[in-house]
Amino acid sequence: MKYKLGDFVRFVDEKMEGFVTRIIDEQMIGVTGEDDFEIPVLASKVTYIHGYHPAEATKSTSTADEKPVTPGEFVQKGVYIGVVTDARASSVVHFHLINETSFQLLATLTTDKQQTFKGEFAGVIAPKSTENMYSAQLADLQVWPKFIFSVLFSTKQNIEPPAPLAVHEKFKAKDFSTTKKNIPLLNQPGWLIRLDEPELVIDAQKLKESFFETPTEKIVIEKPVSEVDLHIEKLRDDYQFLSSSEIMEIQLAHFHKALDAAIVHQLPDITFIHGAGNGTLRNELHKQLGRHKKVQTFMDARKEKFGYGATKVLLK
Structure with missing residues (x-):
């Protein structure tokens, strides 16, 4: 299938155009026009409209463009997945890997659908940049595959990189029930999922002291209705x-x-x-x-x- 969700296409035999909003199978796609009505059509019956570039598309900086950063300014944390709706096809969401760190990221995305694995993305994300990794129909959330994100950290500077990330995520409706927030670097409203969660540091002394503390707050349980x-x-x-x-x-x-x-x-x-x-x-x-x-x-x-x-x- 040469088309992907969000592509802008024109019908070969009719004066119609729209966005790809569903991949039905290897031969069929769903195209939604200005009337928001999705039409199933053979992929061979549409063609790309050249010169159109989705607003979500971002270009990664080349690996050779890494600029020196002083150790005090080097940012080591800040790897996210930003999920935003397509500017023209609101039923489609795009998954962007967001790199707020000073590292170059070597990232891959693999989907797992009932033990059928598929490599969806592999590439380099420059410091302070984003890359569109995957697109999906939000209405099909219940049948989305499991997502496997893998990230390696790289820099030419004398800084020890953190351990590689391997995050397995099965998204649920509750992940997208919260209010949208502005996504950094994309400057669009969406949902933000952090991949490099800060490490939990346990203070042994404070933990020991907590065993001997008297509770200061009483848990209040509201009286239920009848x-x-x-x-x-x-x-x-x-x-x-x-x-x-x-x-x-x-x-x-x-x-x-x-x-x-x-x-x-x-x-x-x-x-x-x-x-x-x-x-x-x-x-x-x-x-x-x-x-x-x-x-x-x-x-x-x-x-x-x-x-x-x-x-x-x-x-x-």
């Missing part, structure tokens, strides 16, 4: 990007938090609204309530109001 709605749209704004297993995990975590708070505040009962659906969440709640030591009994709550979509829990 009816707790576990529908995922009530708990998360980005629920449409979550898988069924992630949804269940979030709902159960909220259930346990509310149940524990009800026990702490010695409430006589609490009702969980889980909906009828296919009964998966209801069955899981009943299974966990059945073996909880602080639960006296539980039952369907007010069938005239909830049907079989809520459970009332009586506490000891």
Whole structure:
């Protein structure tokens, strides 16, 4: 496949043009025009529009252009992945390796999709520069492969390079649910993921002293409401990007938090609204309530109001 996401193309047989927003297979691509409608088309039926350069494209400085930096000014930390949306095709996101250090980076990106590995990028990123490594459809986040980032550090100066980085990342919807921030060097809004996390330094003396300190703050647990709605749209704004297993995990975590708070505040009962659906969440709640030591009994709550979509829990 010679085309990649974000390429600007023109139809051979029609007066239409747009951006590649989906790679369907080796022969088919999806092209989105000004009307934001994606059209599947054979790759052989479109052609590049020469002279167009995406705003996201950045050029790396040649390895021979490394400028001397005094040891005091040499920056050793600051390797990130910046994820930004395409300026013209908002459904497409681009992954940029951002090098804020004074090292040259020898970087690769390999994708792992169910043990099928593919080299997506290999190159040199100059100090204080960026490089576009990969592009993807944000709507396909649930089926994105695992990303394997590898980075080596290099400099002609008399400075010891840090250990190579090998970061394995499986992105989830929650990684893109936060507010966008301005990405350094790109000067575009997006999401920033740090690859060279600062090392955790443990002060043994302070750790020893902490064992003998009296807690100064008391943990305050808020009193829960009498009816707790576990529908995922009530708990998360980005629920449409979550898988069924992630949804269940979030709902159960909220259930346990509310149940524990009800026990702490010695409430006589609490009702969980889980909906009828296919009964998966209801069955899981009943299974966990059945073996909880602080639960006296539980039952369907007010069938005239909830049907079989809520459970009332009586506490000891």
